[in-house]
Amino acid sequence: MTDRLETAANPEGLNRVVIEPLTRVEGHGKVTLLQDDDHHIHQVRLHIAEFRGFEKFIQGRPYWELPVLVQRLCGICPVSHHLAAAKATDALVGCEALTPTAEKIRRLMHYGQVLQSHALHFFHLSSPDLLFGFDDDIAHRNIFGVIEDYPEIARQGVLLRKFGQEVIRVTAGKRIHGTGAIPGGVNKPVSGEERDYLLADVRQMIEWGQQAVELTRRIFMESPDYHREFAGFDSNMLSLVAQDGAFELYHGGLRALDENGATLFDHADCQDYDRLLHEEVRSWSYMKFPFIVKAGQRDGWYRVGPLARVNNADYFPTPLAEQEAQSFRELDAGRPVQASLAYHWARMIELLYCAEAIGILLEDDDISGTELVRRGEMQHRGVGVIEAPRGTLFHHYEINDDGLVEKANLIVSTTHNNQAMNEAIRQVANRYLDGKELNEGLLNHIEVAIRAYDPCLSCATHALGKMPLEVRLVSSGGELVDRLVKSPAGEVAHGS
Amino acid sequence: MNTRKTFRMDGRTIPFEDGQSIIDAALAAGEYIPHLCHNPEFTPHGSCRVCTVDVDGRMVSACTQPAAEGQQVVNNSDPVNHYRRRLLQMLFVEGNHVCPGCEKSGACQLQAVAYYTGMLAPHFTHFFPRREVDASHPDTVIDFNRCILCELCVRASRDVDGKNVFSISGRGIQSRLIINSNTGRLGDSDYDRADKAASVCPVGAILPKHQGYEVPIGERLYDQRPISVVGDVAQAKQGDNGDG
Numbered sequence: 229m230t231d232r233l234e235t236a237a238n239p240e241g242l243n244r245v246v247i248e249p250l251t252r253v254e255g256h257g258k259v260t261l262l263q264d265d266d267h268h269i270h271q272v273r274l275h276i277a278e279f280r281g282f283e284k285f286i287q288g289r290p291y292w293e294l295p296v297l298v299q300r301l302c303g304i305c306p307v308s309h310h311l312a313a314a315k316a317t318d319a320l321v322g323c324e325a326l327t328p329t330a331e332k333i334r335r336l337m338h339y340g341q342v343l344q345s346h347a348l349h350f351f352h353l354s355s356p357d358l359l360f361g362f363d364d365d366i367a368h369r370n371i372f373g374v375i376e377d378y379p380e381i382a383r384q385g386v387l388l389r390k391f392g393q394e395v396i397r398v399t400a401g402k403r404i405h406g407t408g409a410i411p412g413g414v415n416k417p418v419s420g421e422e423r424d425y426l427l428a429d430v431r432q433m434i435e436w437g438q439q440a441v442e443l444t445r446r447i448f449m450e451s452p453d454y455h456r457e458f459a460g461f462d463s464n465m466l467s468l469v470a471q472d473g474a475f476e477l478y479h480g481g482l483r484a485l486d487e488n489g490a491t492l493f494d495h496a497d498c499q500d501y502d503r504l505l506h507e508e509v510r511s512w513s514y515m516k517f518p519f520i521v522k523a524g525q526r527d528g529w530y531r532v533g534p535l536a537r538v539n540n541a542d543y544f545p546t547p548l549a550e551q552e553a554q555s556f557r558e559l560d561a562g563r564p565v566q567a568s569l570a571y572h573w574a575r576m577i578e579l580l581y582c583a584e585a586i587g588i589l590l591e592d593d594d595i596s597g598t599e600l601v602r603r604g605e606m607q608h609r610g611v612g613v614i615e616a617p618r619g620t621l622f623h624h625y626e627i628n629d630d631g632l633v634e635k636a637n638l639i640v641s642t643t644h645n646n647q648a649m650n651e652a653i654r655q656v657a658n659r660y661l662d663g664k665e666l667n668e669g670l671l672n673h674i675e676v677a678i679r680a681y682d683p684c685l686s687c688a689t690h691a692l693g694k695m696p697l698e699v700r701l702v703s704s705g706g707e708l709v710d711r712l713v714k715s716p717a718g719e720v721a722h723g724s
Numbered sequence: 725m726n727t728r729k730t731f732r733m734d735g736r737t738i739p740f741e742d743g744q745s746i747i748d749a750a751l752a753a754g755e756y757i758p759h760l761c762h763n764p765e766f767t768p769h770g771s772c773r774v775c776t777v778d779v780d781g782r783m784v785s786a787c788t789q790p791a792a793e794g795q796q797v798v799n800n801s802d803p804v805n806h807y808r809r810r811l812l813q814m815l816f817v818e819g820n821h822v823c824p825g826c827e828k829s830g831a832c833q834l835q836a837v838a839y840y841t842g843m844l845a846p847h848f849t850h851f852f853p854r855r856e857v858d859a860s861h862p863d864t865v866i867d868f869n870r871c872i873l874c875e876l877c878v879r880a881s882r883d884v885d886g887k888n889v890f891s892i893s894g895r896g897i898q899s900r901l902i903i904n905s906n907t908g909r910l911g912d913s914d915y916d917r918a919d920k921a922a923s924v925c926p927v928g929a930i931l932p933k934h935q936g937y938e939v940p941i942g943e944r945l946y947d948q949r950p951i952s953v954v955g956d957v958a959q960a961k962q963g964d965n966g967d968g
């Protein structure tokens with residue numbers, strides 16, 4: 229733990245370094261470091277100006293608009309919000325179980341989303357760091373460098389992503405901001421033609437998925453100790469699991485394990501999420517800090533997303549992903565893997581799982597069924613939870629007798645990982661930056677740690693290599709000592 | 725003897741009956757003139773002005789202007805469409821139109837006419853008025869954010885349903901749709917979902933409750949073909965399913 233780095237004892241007189249905006253992460257965020265004149269680090273914080281206005285914006289809106297309206301919250305993984313909201317509205321319309329057709333089409337949509345999101349994150353955003361090293365020349369350490377040096381890997385990334393988007397288009401009607409899921413079900417089945425179209429590519433996707441897992445495994449195992457230690461720390465893990473403990477992305481109970489794999493809660497009903505998890509507000513961040521109530525405010529923080537899911541699942545229901553998960557579990561001899569950089573490996577196991585699961589669903593006749601919607605008695609409260617690409621996502625709505633939203637609460641994946649990301653960058657700052665004069669390569673270590681979590685701060689990562697970045701070193705007297713600027717073209721220059 | 729009277733519109737000869745408006749004569753001949761508050765089933769209203777055409781050098785609304793022998797009408801020209809776009813832009817900024825979350829999207833006349841006339845952006849500053857949603861009725865929701873004051877519901881309730889459920893109150897920019905009930909809420913009025921007023925709204929202001937996107941994107945009325953082909957012009961051209 230690096231608690232001492234959250235708040236410097238005597239911040240006055242320290243130099244402030246700001247990394248803003250963070251690059252190759254979704255959205256707008258910044259990191260601030262406080263250094264003394266000998267370059268020792270006293271405080272490290274990840275700040276996120278996350279847009280939370282949506283909860284207010286949807287108050288007074290009819291509940292049946294929610295799945296389509298709230299997905300606009302984010303252009304990065306709208307399907308996750310679309311489905312989490314649809315699940316919450318299922319509860320509102322009293323739909324206890326979807327029809328097989330509706331559930332399978334929604335799963336298909338969701339797996340398409342996770343597959344494309346993971347492909348994007350790994351191939352476009354993170355592979356430059358992993359293939360070239362964290363302090364490789366910045367002009368080369370980007371997707372264009374990957375295209376030049378590893379054209380086949382870059383091509384696979386593009387085509388995997390495209391496949392995922394096509395699955396979304398077929399099930400949701402559009403590649404972005406579709407309308408497939410509606411309260412109590414879906415609005416259309418998958419036609420025979422659409423199924424054949426997707427089936428034609430699925431074998432290839434599974435094969436590339438296997439290669440992607442192999443690549444991330446190999447990179448990790450090239451220097452296992454370094455990769456374990458880099459931003460490595462122990463934490464609790466939270467995810468959904470299926471009723472039998474299997475890996476689950478769409479629907480199940482909540483499982484929380486501590487750093488040794490002991491159960492904090494298991495198969496918990498997501499409708500009770502607000503009794504299991506609380507959120508702490510800290511004065512210096514817009515983003516809340518959630519914690520597991522049972523483990524307490526201090527120790528109850530946890531991680532979500534691929535690492536948590538692969539750790540928490542007893543097994544994978546698809547054969548190839550299970551095979552890969554077994555070798556992942558061996559890394560720390562069955563103890564939950566804690567390395568932040570193992571997120572990449574876990575993410576690719578999930579990508580492989582999605583490709584396999586899409587293949588299975590496409591062979592299932594239910595996806596062309598005609599029973600699309602089920603409804604029961606209207607309810608006033610609905611909670612929907614889903615494992616979004618970046619982790620557990622909660623949507624909670626309360627409506628009045630007229631069907632209008634009175635209260636909304638969303639906990640997005642990135643928020644769950646808030647403490648963990650802060651922890652990760654403190655580890656890195658402490659180990660690699662402390663006592664050193666900062667340069668771009670060192671600062672990129674901080675970003676590498678954040679990127680492992682694939683945070684969706686909202687919209688920036690996809691402008692890979694195009695994000696302007698400015699780092700200022702200000703002396704204790706408030707004077708600008710140094711300034712590093714990365715231009716939209718990716719060139720880094722010292723300036724005053 | 726064939727003595728039907730005619731006028732000329734955009735180079736075409738349009739026949740008309742005595743007393744027929746320019747828009748009705750044009751629709752009957754399969755010629756689309758953009759419009760919102762006009763519905764051939766109701767008496768003309770002339771409030772939205774989107775059907776404005778140039779008649780012998782004067783800008784007039786085609787729904788209230790009787791057709792006359794020998795008129796020269798300009799309908800589909802750049803200046804006329806520019807004028808229409810400005811009117812549409814004002815309608816958009818006066819309300820709160822969040823099309824991506826609106827159930828009517830794809831089947832909405834305001835949206836479809838905006839596409840048809842090539843409106844790309846609102847141009848004017850949004851008013852962002854604070855307006856309520858009335859969901860007090862068990863079957864129908866009224867979203868005042870999307871009301872364009874076309875008065876079709878007012879006319880339908882008064883002239884067809886014989887109920888006078890709706891009315892317009894206030895003047896000028898303060899004008900707003902109100903409901904005739906003790907509380908001012910639809911649930912307390914004698915409105916019924918079988919009323920004509922329930923199905924005439926050209927936009928997403930009066931909609932059935934509990935229904936959101938049951939019809940997928942791509943399968944809605946104006947998703948495939950423009951309003952100039954599939955709107956009421958298609959019905960007016962009897963026997964022709966809008967393929968013309």
Ligand code: SF4
Binds near residue numbers: 822826828833927929
């Ligand atoms: S009523 Fe029409 S223009 Fe207004 S938000 Fe709905 S679809 Fe858009």
